Amino acid sequence: xxxxxxxxxxxxxxxxxxxxxxxxxxxxxxxxxxxxxxxxxxxxxxxxxxxxxxxxxxxxxxxxxxxxxxxxxxxxxxxxxxxxxxxxxxxxxxxxxxxxxxxxxxxxxxxxxxxxxxxxxxxxxxxxxxxxxxxxxxxxxxxxxxxxx
Numbered sequence: 001x002x003x004x005x006x007x008x009x010x011x012x013x014x015x016x017x018x019x020x021x022x023x024x025x026x027x028x029x030x031x032x033x034x035x036x037x038x039x040x041x042x043x044x045x046x047x048x049x050x051x052x053x054x055x056x057x058x059x060x061x062x063x064x065x066x067x068x069x070x071x072x073x074x075x076x077x078x079x080x081x082x083x084x085x086x087x088x089x090x091x092x093x094x095x096x097x098x099x100x101x102x103x104x105x106x107x108x109x110x111x112x113x114x115x116x117x118x119x120x121x122x123x124x125x126x127x128x129x130x131x132x133x134x135x136x137x138x139x140x141x142x143x144x145x146x147x148x149x
Contacts, residue, residue: 073104 031096080096088095 069104069107073100073107076100076103 075101077096080099084096
């Protein structure tokens with residue numbers, strides 16, 4: 001008798017009344033819910049993970065550039081202190097520090113200026129010898145007319 005029964009984990013497709021409508025509507029509702037959840041994941045989570053990856057690489061790159069500029073400024077300071085001999089010693093020992101500070105402020109100023117300027121304008125390069133870019137639309141070249149006398 002047990003061999004004629006369906007396994008416990010398999011649900012029949014038909015509802016209680018045997019018409020098949022109740023199971024079909026429930027399955028369609030489940031499909032719609034799953035489709036909605038998948039859509040929301042696709043449209044919210046995937047862009048957020050992309051944004052997180054973009055921000056992580058941006059922060060890592062910014063830190064690398066900052067450390068590199070700091071080391072470069074420190075190297076310039078040591079260069080000024082050691083290679084100028086006795087010219088920048090005594091009362092003039094502040095000059096290398098001042099020069100490197102001005103250079104560092106200048107680099108920071110250029111960075112702020114470029115950041116606040118926004119993205120640059122895209123320019124298209126015109127090949128040399130191309131007269132098509134310099135002509136107005138609808139104007140034809142007088143040398144290319146055939147039959148003119």
